Amino acid sequence: MSPKVLVLLGSDSDLPRVQGLVSVFESLEIPFEMSFASAHRDPQRVAELAQGAAGRGIQVVIAAAGMAAHLAGAVAANTGLPVIGVPLSGSALSGVDALYSTVQMPKGMPVATVGIDRGDNAAYLAAQIAALSDEGLGRRLQASREAQREQLRLKDRRLQELGPAGYLEAGQ
Numbered sequence: 001m002s003p004k005v006l007v008l009l010g011s012d013s014d015l016p017r018v019q020g021l022v023s024v025f026e027s028l029e030i031p032f033e034m035s036f037a038s039a040h041r042d043p044q045r046v047a048e049l050a051q052g053a054a055g056r057g058i059q060v061v062i063a064a065a066g067m068a069a070h071l072a073g074a075v076a077a078n079t080g081l082p083v084i085g086v087p088l089s090g091s092a093l094s095g096v097d098a099l100y101s102t103v104q105m106p107k108g109m110p111v112a113t114v115g116i117d118r119g120d121n122a123a124y125l126a127a128q129i130a131a132l133s134d135e136g137l138g139r140r141l142q143a144s145r146e147a148q149r150e151q152l153r154l155k156d157r158r159l160q161e162l163g164p165a166g167y168l169e170a171g172q
Helices: 012-028 043-056 071-076 096-103 119-131 135-169
Strands: 005-009 032-036 060-066 083-088
Touching (some): 012 060, 012 083, 012 119, 012 135, 043 071, 060 071, 060 096, 060 119, 071 083, 083 096, 083 119
Parallel strands (some): 005 032, 005 060, 060 083
């Protein structure tokens, strides 16, 4: 099965911040490929990866970067595929600089942007996009959401049984 999602990381130091993304893709059985590619250190490679993505069956590109965070914008400038930006923390501004760099794109170059270090939400958004043409993925995504709802309901039942202090004391 060919990858549906291309994940680009601006640096190897970004990998630990997107582990949630990997977990979501694995749990939903979404094939993806991941590469280190910097908009500043190797802009030609970023352009090549973005331009060739659709031809490889990619449906969505996720670009995760910190600090100046121009990766998502550079990708968006080089593909017509949906691009999801993940601003990453780790800078003196705790990722706010990356958030602004990712979310403030010019007209005609949209980048869907999730919260700082929220690779997991980027993966869920990519899954929703890919599910438009994959019924099996749509069912897996719906089952995942139902499991999240059930987990919350179980926690609420426990809260109702123990009360707030008892719930906290029990380490819930």
